[in-house]
């Protein structure tokens with residue numbers, strides 16, 4: 001994340017880190033953010049995964065303030081299976097959403113604690129007013145050309161942009177679909193960056209932190225007058241529920 005502040009995982013207990021095991025180097029590497037939405041279910045971005053990524057190589061870490069440090073509040077899971085949206089478009093990033101089912105033998109996975117708690121989902125097609133202030137979080141890069149991901153989870157504040165402003169003209173001509181939403185600091189301060197993808201954009205709605213976006217893409221990071229682009233989660237409630245219902249824990 002560009003801008004923003006160091007945070008504590010208890011401030012965004014739905015934040016997940018998705019790691020991929022590299023056999024050659026015999027260790028896990030940070031790939032993307034994710035969002036815990038139910039004990040055994042995590043959302044992320046479709047573009048975070050390659051067809052060659054076997055579920056067995058993925059690891060989901062919950063409850064960590066410091067990305068690489070074990071802590072008493074963390075909960076680590078293997079992935080039983082994951083699904084990339086059937087209509088994900090690799091060119092435009094339309095439908096940039098994926099869902100992961102955590103592995104368990106005991107009928108439950110993540111346990112609610114101060115460090116770990118699911119985000120609420122919006123209703124299908126629910127929208128919030130333009131310029132609503134929302135939060136983004138992640139372990140992504142502190143600047144576009146940084147070599148390393150952030151050691152510590154960060155949180156930033158962005159506002160929801162009106163649809164009329166979320167157009168190719170402000171994003172170097174790239175296609176914007178109705179399944180995307182734009183959010184940014186109009187001054188271009190806080191913004192998601194590489195490694196934050198798949199993570200949350202949450203907005204307060206009726207006193208619940210509600211997952212309105214999945215961090216998806218942007219034209220660089222933190223540039224003035226360029227919003228970040230997010231997957232519009234309210235368009236995928238039926239899709240999410242169909243996956244959860246068809247694959248009981």
Ligand code: 4AZ
Pocket residue numbers: 191192193194195196197215216217218219220221222227228229
């Ligand atoms: C990325 O490369 C990325 N500024 C994610 C979000 C944004 C830019 C890049 C938004 O994953």
